[in-house]
Amino acid sequence: MARKIPLLPLRELIVFPHEVVPLFVGREKSINALEEAMASDRSILLCAQKKAKVNDPRPDGIHTFGTIGSIIQLLRLPDGTVKVLVEGKSRAKIGRYIDHDKYFLVEVDVVEPSAVTVEEEPELAALMRSVQATFENYVKLNKRVPPELAASVASIDNPSRMADTIAAHVNFKLSAKQELLETESVRARLEKLYELMQNEIEILQVEKKIRTRVKKQMEKNQKEYYLNEQMQAIQKELGSQDEFKNEIAELEEKVRRKKMSAEATDRLKKELRKLKMMSPMSAEATVVRNYIDTVLALPWDERTVEKLDVDEAEKILDQDHYGLEKPKERIIEYLAVRSLVPKLKGPILCLVGPPGVGKTSLAKSVARATNRKFVRVSLGGVRDEAEIRGHRRTYIGAMPGKIIQGLRKAGSANPVFLLDEIDKISMDFRGDPSAAMLEVLDPEQNQAFVDHFLDLDYDLSDVLFLCTANSLHSIPLPLQDRMEIIELTGYTDEEKGKICRQYLIPKQLEANGLSTVEVTFTDQAVGELIHHYTKEAGVRNLERAVGSVVRKLAREYIKEGKKKKAYKVDVRTVQRLLGPQKFRYNVAETNDQIGMTNGLAVTIFGGDLLPAEVTVSAGKGKVTLTGKLGEVMQESAQAAVTYVRSRSLSFGLEPDFYEHIDFHVHFPEGAVPKDGPSAGVTIVTSLVSALLQVPVRKDVAMTGEINLRGKVLPIGGLKDKLLAAFRGGMKTVICPRDNEKDLQDVPKNVLKALEVKLADTIDDVLRAALSMPPEDHPNAPFRKFMSGELVAGPADWRAVAQYLDERRRKDRAAHESEHGPH
Numbered sequence: 001m002a003r004k005i006p007l008l009p010l011r012e013l014i015v016f017p018h019e020v021v022p023l024f025v026g027r028e029k030s031i032n033a034l035e036e037a038m039a040s041d042r043s044i045l046l047c048a049q050k051k052a053k054v055n056d057p058r059p060d061g062i063h064t065f066g067t068i069g070s071i072i073q074l075l076r077l078p079d080g081t082v083k084v085l086v087e088g089k090s091r092a093k094i095g096r097y098i099d100h101d102k103y104f105l106v107e108v109d110v111v112e113p114s115a116v117t118v119e120e121e122p123e124l125a126a127l128m129r130s131v132q133a134t135f136e137n138y139v140k141l142n143k144r145v146p147p148e149l150a151a152s153v154a155s156i157d158n159p160s161r162m163a164d165t166i167a168a169h170v171n172f173k174l175s176a177k178q179e180l181l182e183t184e185s186v187r188a189r190l191e192k193l194y195e196l197m198q199n200e201i202e203i204l205q206v207e208k209k210i211r212t213r214v215k216k217q218m219e220k221n222q223k224e225y226y227l228n229e230q231m232q233a234i235q236k237e238l239g240s241q242d243e244f245k246n247e248i249a250e251l252e253e254k255v256r257r258k259k260m261s262a263e264a265t266d267r268l269k270k271e272l273r274k275l276k277m278m279s280p281m282s283a284e285a286t287v288v289r290n291y292i293d294t295v296l297a298l299p300w301d302e303r304t305v306e307k308l309d310v311d312e313a314e315k316i317l318d319q320d321h322y323g324l325e326k327p328k329e330r331i332i333e334y335l336a337v338r339s340l341v342p343k344l345k346g347p348i349l350c351l352v353g354p355p356g357v358g359k360t361s362l363a364k365s366v367a368r369a370t371n372r373k374f375v376r377v378s379l380g381g382v383r384d385e386a387e388i389r390g391h392r393r394t395y396i397g398a399m400p401g402k403i404i405q406g407l408r409k410a411g412s413a414n415p416v417f418l419l420d421e422i423d424k425i426s427m428d429f430r431g432d433p434s435a436a437m438l439e440v441l442d443p444e445q446n447q448a449f450v451d452h453f454l455d456l457d458y459d460l461s462d463v464l465f466l467c468t469a470n471s472l473h474s475i476p477l478p479l480q481d482r483m484e485i486i487e488l489t490g491y492t493d494e495e496k497g498k499i500c501r502q503y504l505i506p507k508q509l510e511a512n513g514l515s516t517v518e519v520t521f522t523d524q525a526v527g528e529l530i531h532h533y534t535k536e537a538g539v540r541n542l543e544r545a546v547g548s549v550v551r552k553l554a555r556e557y558i559k560e561g562k563k564k565k566a567y568k569v570d571v572r573t574v575q576r577l578l579g580p581q582k583f584r585y586n587v588a589e590t591n592d593q594i595g596m597t598n599g600l601a602v603t604i605f606g607g608d609l610l611p612a613e614v615t616v617s618a619g620k621g622k623v624t625l626t627g628k629l630g631e632v633m634q635e636s637a638q639a640a641v642t643y644v645r646s647r648s649l650s651f652g653l654e655p656d657f658y659e660h661i662d663f664h665v666h667f668p669e670g671a672v673p674k675d676g677p678s679a680g681v682t683i684v685t686s687l688v689s690a691l692l693q694v695p696v697r698k699d700v701a702m703t704g705e706i707n708l709r710g711k712v713l714p715i716g717g718l719k720d721k722l723l724a725a726f727r728g729g730m731k732t733v734i735c736p737r738d739n740e741k742d743l744q745d746v747p748k749n750v751l752k753a754l755e756v757k758l759a760d761t762i763d764d765v766l767r768a769a770l771s772m773p774p775e776d777h778p779n780a781p782f783r784k785f786m787s788g789e790l791v792a793g794p795a796d797w798r799a800v801a802q803y804l805d806e807r808r809r810k811d812r813a814a815h816e817s818e819h820g821p822h
Contacts, residue, residue: 002095005068006033007045007104011052014177015067016164017088026081027055033103034074034084042071045092045108048178059104064094065182068110088164091181111184113160127190128159134197135166141204145169163189172196228281248276251292259301264456268292287393294400295454299413303462306414307371308339320365321358322499327351327486331366334464345443350422350467350480353488356538359468360420367416372464375410375417377402379433380424388436390453400453403440403460414462422479423469434476441465441482489719490537490607492747493727496530497523504543508550517557518566519550528571531727532581537720545578552577591698592771595690598701599682600724600733602717607724609701612667612679614686619662627667632677636705637665640683643708643762644691651688663687678715680706681734681765688766697771699731710762714738719745726750732757734765 008023008030015021025031037044047066049057069086076082091111098105132154139150149169156162167180176196183189255268271288278285307313313335317328327349334347351359360376367374382388382402390401399405406417419441425434439445446460467483469475491499501521509515529549534541553567575581601610625637641663648655665683681704689696703721705713714736715721723746725733737758743751759765767786 002107002109004098004105004107005043005045005092006036007047007062007066007094007106008033009057009062009104010046010048012048012174014048014174014181015046015069015086015088016168016177016181017067017090018161018164019067019088019168020072021069021086021088023084023086024081025084029056029103031082034071034082036103036105037071038074043089044069044071044086045094045106046086046088047094048174059097062094062104063178063182065178066092066094066108067181068092068108091184113158113186124159124187124190127187127194128162131162131166131190131194131197134194134201135170138170138197138201138204141201141208142171144171159186159190163193166197167193170197170200172200228279231281248272251275251289251296254296255292258296260295261300261457264295264300267456268295287398291393291453294404294408295456297408298404298454298458299407299411302412303414304372304412306338307369308335310335310339313369316369317362317365320368321362322502323491323495324358324362324488327362327488330484330486331369335370345461348441348443348465348467348483350469350475350483350485351488352469352472352485354490354537355470356536356540357488357490358538359488360418363416363418363466363468366464366466370416370464373410373412373415375406375415376420377406377418378420380421381426382424382433383426385433385436386452388433388440390451392452393455398453400451401436403449404451404454404458407458407463413459414464416464416466419465419467421469422467423471423474434479437479438482441467441479489717489745490723491539492723492750493527493530494747494749496539496542497526499539500526500529500542500546504539504546505550508543508547512547512550512554514550514554514557517553517564519553519569520567521546521569522571524571525569525574528574532583533574533578535583549574549577592695593698594693594695595686597682597685597689597696597769598698598725598728598730599679600701600703600721601676601678602720607717607720607722609724609728609730610667610679610682612665612682612686614666614683614690615664616661616690617664618660620660621658622662624662624664625666626664627669629667630676633679636677636680637683639706639708640680640687641665643684643706643710644687646708647710651692653691657691663690676715677705677713678703680704681712681759681762684762685765685769689770695771696769697732699729700734700769701725701728701730701732702734702765702769704734704736704759704765706762712736712759712761712765718742722746722750722754722756726753731755732768734759734768 008025010023013021013023025034033044045066046069047062047064050061050063051057054061067088068090069088071084072087073085074082075084091113092108093111095107095109098107135153136150139145139147153162153165156165163180163186167177170193172180180189180192180196183192252272255265255272258265260268271292275285275288275292278288310332314328314332317331321328330347330349351362353359363376364374366372379402386401388401388403390404391398400408403417407413407415410417419437422437425437427433439449440460443461446463448457449460450457472480472485505519505521506515509517509519529542529545533545536542549569553569557564557567595614595616597612599610599612601608623638623641625634629637641658644651645658648657665686667679681702684706685696685702688694701721701724703715703718705715707713718735718739719742721735722733732755734757737760740758743756757764757768759768770786
């Protein structure tokens with residue numbers, strides 16, 4: 001039955017039937033509603049607001065379900081607010097709001113509890129018992145609920161009243177309490193209450209475990225603190241406390257004497273003041289002491305006296321290394337300028353070259369030539385930014401980065417600092433170390449380098465940084481921009497021979513105990529080691545091979561009773577001691593071959609001949625590429641095929657010749673990965689040779705990239721490639737004209753032995769590489785092309801279109817003559 005009743009909106013509170021609640025009311029509308037209720041039958045509807053922060057709620061901001069309460073007591077307070085004691089009577093649902101200015105007046109429908117008795121439904125009785133037992137467990141875990149409440153709930157036999165009483169005293173969320181209030185079915189209300197209490201009990205059990213664990217830890221800490229205090233008292237009686245004071249006094253004296261920046265001195269004084277107030281046994285004191293020791297150990301003002309004698313430095317560099325003219329010249333330039341300018345920002349030199357050419361050992365020689373300390377840091381595999389910049393002191397086990405650690409190890413503020421394998425830096429979720437290197441390797445910034453552990457400005461401008469790398473492509477461009485790149489190419493066979501005789505053989509004889517025995521290596525034996533037992537750009541494996549020969553000679557020397565005083569190592573001796581030959585360099589074929597061209601490539605072993613083979617067979621225009629080619633090389637091969645197809649008329653081929661044949665392009669040594677664009681001219685030459693059955697000269701090697709218009713584009717590594725052609729017995733080498741400037745780096749004896757032809761277009765390459773005289777070939781257009789009468793233009797599309805139109809016309813006429821008009 002509907003009834004009119006004033007409404008009191010509640011903030012963050014829900015009142016259940018049979019619950020007595022004190023309320024403090026201050027809003028004018030709410031006070032008016034209470035006065036109206038007192039004037040009538042003291043009944044008022046208690047509904048919760050949806051948003052507690054709203055001061056003047058609208059009807060749509062108030063829940064529709066609430067509790068009709070009876071006002072037991074009302075007391076006006078001096079500040080104008082009202083304290084009221086209300087008892088919940090029954091559930092009610094708002095039907096509609098009645099317009100009223102002074103307070104909310106609503107028409108409600110009372111929700112009577114279902115008249116279900118426990119005797120009639122045994123299932124309900126079982127549910128009540130479960131709820132009651134769960135509530136008892138909740139009361140045991142929650143100390144805020146008085147234990148007497150469990151006994152009071154146990155005496156309630158009305159299921160609806162039991163559910164409301166428990167819901168009023170359990171710490172549920174407001175949304176859960178509102179849901180319980182709106183649930184009319186007693187059974188559904190008990191089931192929901194049981195589920196919510198189980199969740200609360202699980203949370204309380206976890207909280208209890210946490211409290212127990214924290215309490216034990218606090219007890220342990222208190223015990224340790226008490227024992228530490230006792231230990232300090234005992235140590236004080238024994239006099240060991242004075243040791244800590246003496247240590248602090250010693251540190252203060254070191255700080256006073258140490259020449260540091262003003263910032264570092266002030267920081268250490270503050271840290272010492274903190275250390276004095278700490279217990280010597282505390283963990284924090286250990287961290288502070290470690291920080292002070294690290295800062296004091298750094299070479300803030302300690303420098304070695306730099307040797308600036310250019311002639312002496314040049315002599316030392318030549319003693320230690322043969323060749324390497326460019327890096328030596330740059331070091332000598334630095335020393336010359338350094339002798340003229342007192343304060344010079346240290347250059348950042350990056351030596352890039354294949355393994356074993358002497359990059360790391362050159363850095364040691366630079367340190368010896370300049371009388372500087374030498375420190376080396378390997379960056380291979382470094383993937384954490386903190387390894388460069390250090391860890392902050394908040395972390396356990398924090399330490400400075402590799403730069404500060406290296407300077408501490410060197411004990412000098414102006415060492416030669418080698419950053420080895422800088423191209424092997426990687427990155428992960430902990431940051432990018434190469435980005436942290438940007439500040440280290442920038443002469444404009446590194447005079448104020450900040451390590452996270454030190455948190456102080458440290459001047460790196462006097463450090464001579466040298467970096468080494470095997471390749472540039474893996475070094476980020478911003479980092480490359482901060483370094484002066486010096487490329488070290490592989491050694492020539494002549495240079496390897498001189499290095500072997502002047503450095504490696506004496507070094508290995510000394511290392512293996514044969515320095516007193518006369519051991520002579522013939523030139524042929526050294527050449528055998530270089531050509532057939534090693535294959536590299538540097539001399540690292542050559543040194544191992546020499547060492548292996550010397551060790552086997554040492555064994556024979558011991559077996560013979562140390563009587564033999566001289567050994568001569570020739571080719572036969574090398575083969576006897578080291579076994580069969582391990583490597584061979586690709587050499588020229590004995591005869592001119594069709595479809596096979598000698599290309600040139602640069603590998604990790606230096607330059608090498610890279611033959612390209614092409615065969616054609618009946619098919620449907622399929623192009624097969626084999627030899628473990630990289631993406632760039634595959635694209636170069638596809639460009640070569642497209643170029644040959646576009647120049648079909650120049651070569652005397654039918655424009656649709658490719659529709660009837662398949663191409664197979666192969667590079668031998670299929671297990672070795674190959675990539676790069678410089679094989680373009682090689683592939684075109686092999687394709688034209690195979691299509692026209694014209695042999696390629698066996699003594700010609702070539703290199704160059706091509707585009708779709710037949711222009712020969714420049715390449716890299718020309719020196720290594722010409723050395724490979726020289727080793728392989730080539731007579732002529734074809735290379736792009738744009739690489740003419742690189743010929744000055746090639747040894748003179750190599751240029752004297754080779755005829756270097758500079759090509760602008762693929763026409764120049766084909767005329768120099770194909771061996772059949774033009775007059776002997778049956779193909780008239782090709783004869784004109786080879787003799788220079790016919791030059792392939794940018795495109796022959798008109799001629800191709802005319803040819804195809806003529807071809808279709810002839811095919812149609814032939815069809816009509818045989819089968820009649822279509």
